[in-house]
Amino acid sequence: MRLISGIQPSGNITLGNYLGAIKNFVKLQDREDITDFLVFVADMHAITVPQDKQALRQNIKSLVATYLACGLNPEKVHIFIQSEVPAHAQLGWILQCNGYIGELERMTQFKDKKEKQVAGVSVGLLTYPSLMAGDILLYDSDAVPVGQDQKQHLELTRTLAERFNNKYGDTFVVPEPFIAEAGAKVMSLTEPTKKMSKSDPNPKAYIALLDDINIVKKKIRSAVTDSDGKIAYDTVNKPGISNLLTILSCVTNTSIKDLVEKYKDSNYQQFKDDVANAVALELEPIQKRYNELINSPKLDEVLNEGRDYANYLANKKIAKVYNKVGLGRKTK
Numbered sequence: 170m171r172l173i174s175g176i177q178p179s180g181n182i183t184l185g186n187y188l189g190a191i192k193n194f195v196k197l198q199d200r201e202d203i204t205d206f207l208v209f210v211a212d213m214h215a216i217t218v219p220q221d222k223q224a225l226r227q228n229i230k231s232l233v234a235t236y237l238a239c240g241l242n243p244e245k246v247h248i249f250i251q252s253e254v255p256a257h258a259q260l261g262w263i264l265q266c267n268g269y270i271g272e273l274e275r276m277t278q279f280k281d282k283k284e285k286q287v288a289g290v291s292v293g294l295l296t297y298p299s300l301m302a303g304d305i306l307l308y309d310s311d312a313v314p315v316g317q318d319q320k321q322h323l324e325l326t327r328t329l330a331e332r333f334n335n336k337y338g339d340t341f342v343v344p345e346p347f348i349a350e351a352g353a354k355v356m357s358l359t360e361p362t363k364k365m366s367k368s369d370p371n372p373k374a375y376i377a378l379l380d381d382i383n384i385v386k387k388k389i390r391s392a393v394t395d396s397d398g399k400i401a402y403d404t405v406n407k408p409g410i411s412n413l414l415t416i417l418s419c420v421t422n423t424s425i426k427d428l429v430e431k432y433k434d435s436n437y438q439q440f441k442d443d444v445a446n447a448v449a450l451e452l453e454p455i456q457k458r459y460n461e462l463i464n465s466p467k468l469d470e471v472l473n474e475g476r477d478y479a480n481y482l483a484n485k486k487i488a489k490v491y492n493k494v495g496l497g498r499k500t501k
């Protein structure tokens with residue numbers, strides 16, 4: 170089974186990205202039934218909204234160091250940068266020509282992000298899911314581990330794959346989403362009915378993996394909860410406490426049910442202290458490894474291997490797709 174996933178290098182990687190995506194990659198890399206695992210930095214996705222050139226370069230490098238610091242093992246996972254594999258853009262274009270504007274306009278993420286653009290909405294922001302579909306279909310990926318917010322994009326990927334297969338003959342594997350139950354949607358600490366997002370203008374809303382540990386603890390201790398005083402899992406009436414339970418459950422590998430039992434007589438302050446300490450314990454070693462890696466030659470080594478492997482697979486596939494569509498001259 171082949172797996173692929175990516176994250177955009179658009180700023181602070183959050184605890185949401187970690188629990189919803191990266192931590193699952195780390196677990197999955199040891200599974201016997203996974204023969205091939207590719208994880209990339211989605212830099213071409215990042216430029217669908219304005220980016221500062223220097224910051225983008227830095228964020229790309231930082232995400233690679235984060236992948237490794239969180240425990241992705243380059244012996245088991247091929248790590249690469251999307252823009253270093255030109256076939257992503259090539260397939261993205263072909264899929265744009267097989268997708269419909271209406272389909273893309275219906276994407277929730279597009280509708281949300283569109284509202285936030287002050288300098289105009291780029292065409293790329295609309296067609297982004299076709300590029301994402303290209304990322305996945307290029308490798309005949311069987312499954313795609315992502316957080317809940319990407320489910321709709323994966324459904325579109327499946328639609329595009331099926332449409333292409335019907336029109337041009339069997340070409341693509343139709344991929345399955347792979348959404349872990351716990352941690353798939355970590356919520357904002359200040360508005361727990363919204364997802365935790367690295368683009369939130371209020372830094373208290375999210376925990377960045379590289380936040381100073383004391384700040385991490387402070388943010389958790391001041392997370393918005395309710396005044397009911399009882400620790401229970403109820404995402405409708407107690408979204409703040411439920412979110413902290415989810416976080417604690419993920420970082421301690423304990424079920425929410427067991428946590429609710431454990432904290433049934435505790436007050437919010439004790440509970441928050443425990444969540445703060447548990448998250449700190451998880452992040453400290455990651456930060457230490459990150460600092461060791463960020464300026465080491467290891468990053469280039471890993472990225473060179475990843476780039477070569479990904480190009481090898483992607484170029485074979487794109488040649489097949491060109492032939493199916495009738496582009497250029499026939500190649501063998």
Ligand code: AMP
Nearest residue numbers: 177185186189190315316353354355365
């Ligand atoms: P992005 O930051 O949008 O590139 O997302 C990268 C990955 O992190 C995707 O798999 C998302 O589904 C996941 N992700 C982002 N935010 C959250 C969140 N708040 N909770 C869980 N997963 C998330």
Ligand code: TRP
Nearest residue numbers: 173174175176177211214301304
């Ligand atoms: N769109 C994803 C996000 O914003 C990132 C992404 C791009 C991705 N291409 C992908 C995830 C392919 C999985 C597979 O989170």
